[in-house]
Amino acid sequence: MSTSAAAASSTSLSSASRRRSSPASRVPATIRRSLTPQILSSPSSSSRSPLVPVYATSSPAAAGGATSRKKLLIFDAEEYLAESLAKYTVRLSEKSTAERGAFTVALSGGSLIKALRKLAEPPYLEAVDWSKWHVFWADERVVLKDHADSNYKLAMDGLLSKVPIPASQIYAINDALSAEGAADDYETCLKQLVTNGVITMSQATGFPKFDLMLLGMGPDGHVASLFPGHPVVNENQKWVSYIKDSPKPPPERITFTFPVVNSSAQIALVVTGAGKAGAVHKALTNKQSSSDLLPVEMVSLQDGVLTWFTDKPAVSMLSRI
Numbered sequence: 216m217s218t219s220a221a222a223a224s225s226t227s228l229s230s231a232s233r234r235r236s237s238p239a240s241r242v243p244a245t246i247r248r249s250l251t252p253q254i255l256s257s258p259s260s261s262s263r264s265p266l267v268p269v270y271a272t273s274s275p276a277a278a279g280g281a282t283s284r285k286k287l288l289i290f291d292a293e294e295y296l297a298e299s300l301a302k303y304t305v306r307l308s309e310k311s312t313a314e315r316g317a318f319t320v321a322l323s324g325g326s327l328i329k330a331l332r333k334l335a336e337p338p339y340l341e342a343v344d345w346s347k348w349h350v351f352w353a354d355e356r357v358v359l360k361d362h363a364d365s366n367y368k369l370a371m372d373g374l375l376s377k378v379p380i381p382a383s384q385i386y387a388i389n390d391a392l393s394a395e396g397a398a399d400d401y402e403t404c405l406k407q408l409v410t411n412g413v414i415t416m417s418q419a420t421g422f423p424k425f426d427l428m429l430l431g432m433g434p435d436g437h438v439a440s441l442f443p444g445h446p447v448v449n450e451n452q453k454w455v456s457y458i459k460d461s462p463k464p465p466p467e468r469i470t471f472t473f474p475v476v477n478s479s480a481q482i483a484l485v486v487t488g489a490g491k492a493g494a495v496h497k498a499l500t501n502k503q504s505s506s507d508l509l510p511v512e513m514v515s516l517q518d519g520v521l522t523w524f525t526d527k528p529a530v531s532m533l534s535r536i
């Protein structure tokens with residue numbers, strides 16, 4: 216964090232928040248330097264969910280001089296994470312729906328989908344105007360839609376079949392095409408939806424701006440299907456690209472590129488379990504100027520907030536919280 220950003224953060228602390236015991240005392244100094252215990256209005260602040268420490272940090276974005284804000288949320292139990300994630304998603308859905316009559320959400324695969332399950336339960340199920348949702352995949356495995364490896368199938372089974380989103384607003388990849396063909400086809404679909412006004416464009420980047428991107432992270436620090444050391448992480452023209460050599464099976468995938476990921480209005484990064492602790496540690500302590508960035512460290516929003524939804528095992532290398 217720059218000195219001026221740090222000063223701004225500390226002067227914005229309310230007197231009420233100053234009176235609360237600072238969770239920073241349980242975080243080692245290396246982390247305290249970059250994470251300011253500032254945000255005390257957590258997604259669960261109005262409920263009794265025992266949300267444990269909530270931190271926020273501001274740091275200069277990697278490019279363009281914009282401010283990329285990050286929040287780190289750490290939960291005692293997966294149940295509380297899921298509840299907070301549902302509230303966060305509902306709030307963003309209400310905001311976008313009120314502002315422009317549509318809510319564009321991009322999903323990835325993995326354990327994220329289970330963490331979203333509460334959206335299909337009361338009170339969230341009734342609270343959302345599902346008719347305004349438009350659902351995309353930030354990455355997809357190039358398999359048939361009914362294949363066990365399909366992220367579409369995972370999301371349909373775990374969430375989308377349980378909520379009344381119009382079928383025409385769920386944008387699966389064309390599973391009859393090759394990886395390259397499916398990526399091109401998906402990009403064409405996105406461009407059409409920009410023309411129709413469903414997807415907005417980022418004025419700052421000239422890439423599509425999703426209202427919310429819901430991502431997981433692999434133990435190697437990958438996000439979507441942007442894997443460490445793969446040339447596709449450097450793609451800066453295409454909106455959607457493909458890989459045929461994913462280190463995580465299955466090998467063939469399509470993925471949003473970093474310019475699209477980083478143009479999102481909001482990103483939730485759902486990261487749980489001890490297997491992710493090393494990458495979490497690197498991402499939250501490394502200097503952003505380092506040349507060996509993990510993909511997760513390349514997530515840098517131009518104009519929005521990256522919110523980490525984590526549990527204690529995932530942050531276990533940060534401290535003994």
Ligand SMILES: O=C(O)[C@H](O)[C@@H](O)[C@H](O)[C@H](O)COP(=O)(O)O
Nearest residue numbers: 323324325326431432433438439
């Ligand atoms: O299709 C995929 O494989 C994903 O989109 C991938 O990016 C996933 O989100 C992470 O690997 C985290 O997965 P877990 O949460 O299951 O570890």
